[in-house]
Amino acid sequence: MNVTVESTGALERRMRVELPIEPIQQQVDSRLKAVGRTAKIKGFRPGKVPPKVVKQRYGKQVREEVLGEVLQKSYSEAVVQQKLTPAAGPKIETEDEDGKTFAYVATFEVMPEVELKNLDKIKVEKPDVQIGDEDIDDMIAKLRAQKATWSSVDRKSKDGDQVIVDFNGELDGEAFPGGQGSEIAVILGEGQMLPDFEKGLKGIKAGDEKTFKVRFPKDYHAEDLAGKKADFSIKTHRVEEQALPELNDEFAEMFNVTEGGLDRLLQDVRENMEREAAQKVKNDIREQVLDALLANNPIDIPKSLQNQEAHSLQHEAMQRMGIEDHAMAPPIETFSEAAEKRVRLGLLLRRVIADNDLKADEALIRGRVEEMCDSYENSAEMVEMYMSNPQVLQQVEPMVVEQLAVDWLLANGKVKDKKISFKDYMNAPAS
Incomplete structure (x- = not known):
């Protein structure tokens, strides 16, 4: 097998594969003999069909099957031999046979070589959210308005x-x-x-x-x-x-606080606000880390992966909008930018995960599942149900590993705390 590779773009490769025709012809002849042993052709007894007739009837089909198998096998061997990592399936063009060789050209994109840089330059501003009495009063006022x-x-x-x-x-x-x-x-x-x-x-x-x-x-x-x-x-x-209802134990009962009265309600309100702020801080930090990772590590990405991701995003949008007719779907171009960002991030995070051998153990996965189930009344029961569901665990594990990568980047970057009130932080416009 003779293989040559030409770079036709940052990630596009044009690989020509040339194979001797003799072994291929031997496979064709061998398969035609096997077909002849079982072929049922009018006028001939089974197994007694002349080779010439078998070739006339089945030769083209058998040759196409053999060439398809040879092409698939040789392509796989060629990319391994050339140490190439295709991003998606190739476009194949066969050349006219000269009687001595079978040759084809495979055009495809390869995965980029990702080398992480400037990880120590990742800077994050961590909100230090201050929950004051005024914030509690505002939240209680909203609760009173709900029951007005x-x-x-x-x-x-x-x-x-x-x-x-x-x-x-x-x-x-x-x-x-x-x-x-x-x-x-x-x-x-x-x-x-x-x-x-x-x-x-x-x-x-x-x-x-x-x-x-x-x-x-x-x-x-x-x-x-x-x-x-x-x-x-x-x-x-x-x-x-x-x-507005009076602020007393009866008011607390309106929110299913059966013990501890108003004091317990105030405590619950503060704890809920702390959880809400902590989740937003976690999301904001993650976004800052990933944006910095992208900014510090520009890489080329395969257009084929970007197109796949754009179609995936389009499909998700159709499901959210209840659209079944693809003709009514938002244009694929709408998702191009988001798809590009997703693919870039995926490649960079994969490198972070591989370089640092980051893995999700059962305790981390359980912790994430517990977070997911925290809002359910029967949270303990839901946790066990999810933990026994392989499909759920298959979805949760990548989320946990990605968070490990974010945590690693955060630990190796620069973090600066910034005090901010609960009201200002939670009401800040989305970036």
Whole structure:
């Protein structure tokens, strides 16, 4: 077997394989003899069909089968011989036979050689989240609002009130989708509706009818309404005032706190806030580490892997959106950038994991499963169910190993703590 390899791009290779035809022809002849022993052809007894007739009837098919097997076997041997690692299947082009050799050209992409650099330059800002009494008070206020009751009042509406209205919106005298509503409850001052609309609901009483103009923001999601003014007419059914429950043991019972009363509820609230903040910190640190790893280690990636990942992301999006018809799926180009990032990260993390022999043991896997099941009432039962399910463990193990890689990078990088209040941290816009 004669093999030559040509680099036609950063990762693309053009490999020509040339094989002597004689051994291939011997395989074809041997297989035709085997076929002749069992062939059933009209006019001949089984096993007595002349070789010439067998060749006429089955020669082309047998030759194609043998060449396919030879090609597959020789391709596998050639990439091993040349120490190549294909990223995906090759594109094969066979050359015309000259009677002495069988030759083909395989074009494919190879996996990049990943050499990690600048790992000590990974810098992470770790949020040190401060939960103060004010944060607890804000959370309790939200819980009280969840259990609030509403009662009708005979006065003009103001911030904090709930108004129940019918509304009808028109643009240039024509109704538009989403511009109508019946007995819609709006709490004033909470920003549920557009500013102009909410402004039009202030100072109204039960039975009032009025019209006003509402300007839609320039970046409004409905392009045909963005930046335009619409006319809205409303009819007021009720103005309601909020009554908050008292802060006592009975209030705690509303949240299934059966022992310890209000003090226990306050403790639970703080612990939940600590867990919520800790999870967000963990996610933020992971994102910073991975972004730094990418920035410090630019690598070429096989387009074939990027395309595979883009199709995978498209399929995930279709499932989330409940789309079955592929023609209705978001364009594949939509996922190209995210797919590229995923593939780059996957290759870099694989190198980190291999270089440091990172492995997930049962204790780490169980710990991750316990985190996943923490929100279930029967969490202990769910943990055991997941731990006995090989499919679940197969999904969890890569997650654990990836976290080990992130932890290793974090330990070898530079971490700087930054104090921040719970409110500012949790309300910060997503990056």
